[in-house]
Amino acid sequence: MFKKRLYLLFLLWGVTFGLLALLPEGYASNHVMLVMLSLVLMVFFRTKINFLIVLSTIIIYGFGLTIYAQMEDIFSGGQYILIAAHLLLTASLLSLWLIVHDVKSLVEENKSLEERIGLLEKFDWNTKALSMPEFMERGLLIETAMRRRSEKGRLIYFNVKDSVPLTARDSLRHYFINTCLHTVREEFDLVTSPSQSEVFVFLQGTNTEGEAIVIERLKDKLREYVNYIELPYHITSYEIGNLKKIMEQFDHQRGA
Structure with a gap:
């Protein structure tokens, strides 16, 4: 519908x-100059300002034609060409104003869609965890920063146990990721889940003691949702020295 309206406006x-080509040469050249000048101005201003530009141009041009008619003693039938010139300019400028408005709206809509796509690429909107590419990008940046500050970091790998029913894994995964996100530090630590059975937690500036505290918090919060004797996840942890190499090992294991 939007495109159809734009096509009609262009038409x-x-x-x-x-x-304008049907008007006398002087009128045609003036019209082209005014339309092109208005177009250039409308590119740089908002819709409301552009409407004022169009309205001012139409009014000024109308007064100009009136003064011209009086100076040249153009009356009765001779004024029809002036009226036609003014009507054509009015229609041309108004349709141009609408075109510029619609094109700008389309550009803004595309920018908004691009931003939303960018966000979708960074997050899994079902779980609110980071996507794997975003997790790796941020993790490598944090790893570099930690190396400069001579800090340690930990990567915790949670892999759901085979004893967990397949029908329960999806809901368990959602709750577990949500628990992780509320347990770790929002601005410092990272959480991702590349599959239904796996969750990675990147702890920045944390040693084994800090990691143990995080795991205990996770266990306590998970017990509020799941009645279990043992945590339904296998836990493996790594000291972060080369995040890329660690994650490549998991990729190889999945491919094996």
Whole structure:
């Protein structure tokens, strides 16, 4: 519907702009100059300002034609060409104003969609965890920063146990990721889940003691949702020295 309206506006503008060729040479050149000048100005301003530009141009041009008619003693039938010139310019500028408005709206909509796509690429909107590419990108940056500060970091790998029913894994995964996100530090630590059975937690500036505290917190919060004797996840942890190499090992294991 939006595109159809834009096509109709282009058609209307093309017709009115094309009819300028039927006017005497002086009128046609003035019209082209005014339309092009208005177009250039409208590119740089908002819709409301552009409407004022169009309205001012139409009014000033109308007064100009009136003064010209009086100076040249153009009356009765001779004024029809002036009226036609003014109507054509009015239609051309108004349709151009609508075109510029619609094109700008389309550009803004595309920018908004691109931003949303960018966010979708960074997050898994079902679980609110980071996507794996975003997890790796941020993790490598944090790893570099920790190395400069001579800090340690930990990577915790949670892998769901085979004893957990397949029908329960999806809901367990959602709750577990949510628990992880509320347990770790929001601005410092990272959480991702590349599959239904796996969750990675990146702890920045943390040693084994800090890691143990995080795991205990996770266990306590998970017990509020799941009645279990043992945690339904196998836990493996690594000291972060080369995050890329560690994650490549998991990729190889999945491919094996």
